[in-house]
Amino acid sequence: MSYLFVEYPKCSTCKKAKKFLDDNDVQYTDRHIVEDNPTAEELRQWHQRSGLPVKRFVNTSGQLYRAQNLKDVLPQLDDQGVYDLLSTNGMLVKRPILVGESFVLTGFKEQEWRAALHL
Numbered sequence: 001m002s003y004l005f006v007e008y009p010k011c012s013t014c015k016k017a018k019k020f021l022d023d024n025d026v027q028y029t030d031r032h033i034v035e036d037n038p039t040a041e042e043l044r045q046w047h048q049r050s051g052l053p054v055k056r057f058v059n060t061s062g063q064l065y066r067a068q069n070l071k072d073v074l075p076q077l078d079d080q081g082v083y084d085l086l087s088t089n090g091m092l093v094k095r096p097i098l099v100g101e102s103f104v105l106t107g108f109k110e111q112e113w114r115a116a117l118h119l
Contacts, residue, residue, distance in 0.1 A: 002027040004099040008034060014096045017108035024119050028098075033090035038097075040083040046097065047079065050104035054082045057106055059094045
């Protein structure tokens with residue numbers, strides 16, 4: 001089985017996640033989150049499949065988050081509004097993202113990834 005690994009290559013957490021996947025011989029397609037930003041529809045599908053709150057897809061530690069004052073903006077948006085906003089710039093999206101047939105993980109927590117990948 002192959003997975004979709006969405007990352008920003010300069011991100012240290014993404015590098016750790018990629019090393020984890022490589023060290024465990026996990027097959028994946030690599031996707032640069034800025035060069036090929038997720039669409040609003042992809043984000044909607046991933047959010048629904050993940051079972052996570054939509055806020056888990058937002059990069060709350062990024063410069064753009066602070067610059068655009070999204071802490072105050074996000075509570076006013078419905079889920080579709082969040083998808084639309086995130087689809088405008090990959091740097092707004094929490095990374096890395098690992099997409100499988102039955103799961104979507106945001107951020108890298110090794111135990112969560114091990115469990116989802118049955119490692």
